[in-house]
Amino acid sequence: MILLHTSDWHIGRSFHGTGLLESQRAVLDQLVATVRERGVDAVLLAGDVYDRALPPADAVRLLDETLAAIRAAGAAVVMTSGNHDSAVRLGFGGALMEASGVHLRTDPERLAEPILLEGRDGERAAVYGIPYLEPRHLGQEWGVDPHHTPVMQEAVRRIRADLAARRQDPDGGPLASIVLAHLFAAGGQGSEGERDIGEGEHLDCGAEDPEALVGTLGQVPVSVFDGLDYVALGHLHGRQTMAEHVRYSGSPLPYSFGEWQQDKGGWLVHVSGGDVTAVEKVDWPGGRQLAVLSGPTAELLESAEFDWAEDRWVQVTVTDDERPEKALERLRARYPHVLVFRHEPAGGRKEREKTYAQALRDAPSDLALTTGFVHHVRERAATEEETALLDAALSAARVQEVQA
Template identity: 45%
Template sequence: MRILHTSDWHLGRSFHREGMLTHQAAYVDHLLEVVETEVVDLVVVAGDVYDRALPHVDAVRLADETLARLAASRAKVVLTSGNHDSAHRLGFSSRLIDAAGVFIRTDAATVGAPILLDDDHGLVAIHGIPYLDPDAVREPWRLSGRSHEAALGEAMRRVRSDTARRGPGVRTVVLAHAFVAGGAAEVEPSDSERDISVGGVSIVPTSVFDGVDYVALGHLHGRHTLTPRVRYSGSPLAYSFSEASHRKGSWLVDLGRDGAVSAEFVDAPVPRPLARLRGTLEELLADPALAAHEGAWVQAVLTDDLRPQQAMDRLRARFPHTLVLGFEPASGGLTAAPAARLQGRSEYDIALDFVAEMRGAPATDAEARLLRDAFDACCEDADFDVLVSGAGG
């Protein structure tokens, strides 16, 4: 059986206020092309189909079109809910949709009841485990502890119970949405992933999935091979600058006789690369080596000792897709003003000093008048200029 493992589509998400729906639609086109050209039998989507529990109507429309196209393709589909999804909304009409070969599993009560598919080597049991909130399943499942490990441990007990009933020769594939670690690979979350820790603990060991032929994981946005049989596909698009070095795509997995597994990574199209630049403004504007990033989405950190004026506009003249601008002066920047500098001075004078330090030049006459008007407007008595009596103001 040939399986295409993907996850964390986050349909409807934006990237620093840049809409991503067009790029997400392009990924769907790519996905369908891979299904046909690579003769895929099964597509598994391991959670976070949407970016929020109440997705925008355009995101719902794209999901509907995607599932309809997959249903008309050569592949079957198993899709589970993630921590960003509303399990009830994503799972609506799932029993009717099953008939189309698209199996949506969002209800914890269905854990242990697999989708059964055949290939040339016999039966394959696909267990779609939705994201399990430990607080939601602790009482009905009578868990001994309040953790993701306890919840997934009980889910896997149910999976193994089903496997044992079916006897030898049945291969098992599991989808799960969690923070799993413990293999040879170093696993680090990205900035775009939502924290799912309970009581400060979120990590589930890979040993929870021992004995499974293939585990398709979702939640982490970087691809990871925890063991040859336990993998994250990562998100198909970058959703934060912390993912600038990620390689995005899907795993193409061949599940052979007796559960033998081989996998190769299929790269997804990159609509616009990411670049994280650092240096003084003049360095970033003049360095010829940065020409390769002129079409990228850019996060820039300026190290000028004095904050340049109109820095974003000047950067965008060369890097028109600059989205994030930060300042980290090489000298360490501003330090807390000592009490001696504040004692007995008006807030207005302190504000003028702040402008001068931040910009490297004093406020203009017009700016000084504007600041004066602002402070006067904040006082009950416009003629009363509050004096700072100490370091705390």
């Protein structure tokens, strides 16, 4: 049996004001091709299916088309809700979709009800879907501390109890345990593309040394999942291995410039004889790629070293001492997809001799005040032409004031 672990599709997301739907369509087409070519039995989608609770119509349409394509390629789907999703909206029609091979787990009360999968050669797996759990609500309802770790421990306890009962069935045969969960695992590498689900406090481990404190209340220790055969995590956008049996697939596309060097894809999980026998990486280089560039403006405009970035979404930092004139306009002539522009002088920003309030008080003339303002705001002195224009504007204003 082969399972495909994916997560964090964030369908409907924009990137610095630019829509990503076509890039998402391209990479999901690659995912479907993997299902078809590798004979995948089930796709495990661990939350953040949409980018927001109320997704736009074209995002809903793309999900519908993708699920239909996965089913047509021969794989079942197990899908949970993440912190970006509306569990109620995503779970609508779940009972009907179950019959078609698309299994939704968006209700915490159903997390111990597995989807029982059987492979082509008789391999069996119990797949448990844990939706994103809001600890403030479920802690009280389940009678545990209202923090991520105790709530997740209770969820896994319920799963273990169901799994143990199923494995005692003498007629059942070997049964692999697969769990989907959407959370921040302690030790995971996050990026700016993820919404914070942490609670901003440290766990009280009884340690005198603050450095001995492990994680935060928003992070869940990987040890919570000990003994399970495979845990398919969602939430963090970088593909990473937390333990041999606990992994993040990462998002199929980069959703922040902090992810620009990450290889995007998923994991193929091989199940045989009731065990996970292998996990292999699969890459999907879909959509427009990213580039993060830095250097003097002249070098960024002229050097062949940056040819590879010309067709990418670009974050560019110019390191000239002064902010170059029309730098963004000139850079876009070479890199038409610049989305983020920054000026950070290589030698660091010079400390201002005076605060703006002091400069305002000490300005010898209105013209000195206005040219000083230009210099202060854009970190480049006004040119002779700009100074003449400001002087003419001030003179016209004085004439108008006298005539009034």
